[in-house]
Amino acid sequence: xxxxxxxxTHLIKTRGQQVTLRCSPISGHKSVSWYQQVLGQxxxxxxxxxxxxxxxxxxxxxxxxARQFPNYSSELNVNALLLGDSALYLCAxxxxxxxxxxxxxxxxxxxxxx
Amino acid sequence: xxxxxxxxxxxxxxxxRISILNCDYTNSMFDYFLWYKKYPAEGPTFLISxxxxxxxxxxxxxxxxxxxxxxxxxxxxxxxxxxxxAVYFCAASINNNDMRFGAGTRLTVKP
Numbered sequence: 001x002x003x004x005x006x007x008x009t010h011l012i013k014t015r016g017q018q019v020t021l022r023c024s025p026i027s028g029h030k031s032v033s034w035y036q037q038v039l040g041q042x043x044x045x046x047x048x049x050x051x052x053x054x055x056x057x058x059x060x061x062x063x064x065x066a067r068q069f070p071n072y073s074s075e076l077n078v079n080a081l082l083l084g085d086s087a088l089y090l091c092a093x094x095x096x097x098x099x100x101x102x103x104x105x106x107x108x109x110x111x112x113x114x
Numbered sequence: 115x116x117x118x119x120x121x122x123x124x125x126x127x128x129x130x131r132i133s134i135l136n137c138d139y140t141n142s143m144f145d146y147f148l149w150y151k152k153y154p155a156e157g158p159t160f161l162i163s164x165x166x167x168x169x170x171x172x173x174x175x176x177x178x179x180x181x182x183x184x185x186x187x188x189x190x191x192x193x194x195x196x197x198x199x200a201v202y203f204c205a206a207s208i209n210n211n212d213m214r215f216g217a218g219t220r221l222t223v224k225p
Contacts, residue, residue, distance in 0.1 A: 004157070033213070042118075042203050042215030043158070056211040090157055098210050100165065102148055105157035 002026070004106035006091050012112045013081050021076045021109045025093030031055070032074040033103060034066055035090040043090055049074055050097050078111075086113045117141045118206050120216035127223050133191040135219050137204030140185065144206040144214075149178060149189045152201045152218070161202075162189070194223045 005024045013019050025032050031050040035043035045058035049068035068074045072093075078085055088110050092103035119138045127133045135149075145166040150158035164171040164178045164187075171178050177190045187206075191198055201220050207213040 031210075035213075035215075040217065042120075042205075042217050043213075045212050045214065048211055058212065092157075094210065100146070100163075101210055102160045102163050103210070103213065104160055105150075107155070107157045 004091055004093050004104055006089075006106040006109050008109060009107070010110045010112075012114060014114050015081055015083060017081050018077065018079045019081060019111060021078075021089050021091075021111070023074045023076070023091030023093075023106060025072050025074070025091075026104055029093035029095050029104075030072055031094045031097050031101070031103075032068055032072065033092045033094075034074070034076045035092065036060075037088045037090060037108070038086075046076070048097075055097060081113050083113050086111060116217075117144075118204055118214045118216045120202075120204055120219050122219050123217070124220040124222070127194045127221065129196055129223055129225050130193045133189075133194045133198065133221055133223065135189040135191075135202050135204070135221065137187040137189075137216055138185060139187065139206050139214075141206070141208075141214075142182075142185065143208050146207050146210055147178070147180060147187050148205045148207075148213075149176075150203045150205060150215075151198075152203060158203055191221075194221075196223050196225050199223050 033048040034046040037043040048056040088108040094101040148163040204216040
């Protein structure tokens with residue numbers, strides 16, 4: 001089975017622009033989470049979606065939004081980009097929520113803001 | 115606030131010996147703990163997990179120990195192999211939501 005796929009792999013934007021990142025979970029996985037990883041740190045939780053509903057939100061500004069579609073794929077949107085938004089954005093999926101359901105990660109989208 | 119901490123940024127071990135990676139957490143509500151391995155240019159790969167009702171979980175060469183009273187988690191790799199060289203992240207969550215990661219420990223296994 002294919003793993004978690006994310007697109008695009010790399011993206012360059014300028015300050016003030018908007019960006020949409022896409023994620024396809026592992027087949028059969030209903031939960032998708034988004035993380036931001038900056039150099040030298042671990043991933044930071046942004047959102048979790050399950051069955052198209054938001055189940056959790058990390059400490060990120062309202063410029064960050066996400067949604068999950070009926071096929072369980074997901075999009076992360078970031079508006080009014082800042083230089084500090086430059087990071088690796090990771091998507092992870094799990095079959096269900098709840099413990100005992102490890103999240104499996106894609107290889108991420110590298111976003112650079114100029 | 116950093117609820118999950120990995121205080122050792124790096125660890126170097128000889129091939130065949132044991133690697134011990136440590137992790138401390140502050141939130142006693144965490145009920146699910148995981149270890150991930152990350153190679154450059156790849157996403158984190160799930161290694162092993164443990165729920166808060168257990169104190170040990172084994173999977174082949176990998177064993178995770180949980181000490182709830184000390185709020186401490188460790189990953190043992192025995193025997194260590196050069197292919198284990200990577201960055202290891204400790205993570206913790208409440209009901210598998212809002213997963214918090216440590217900053218990672220870079221493990222180098224020397225031949």
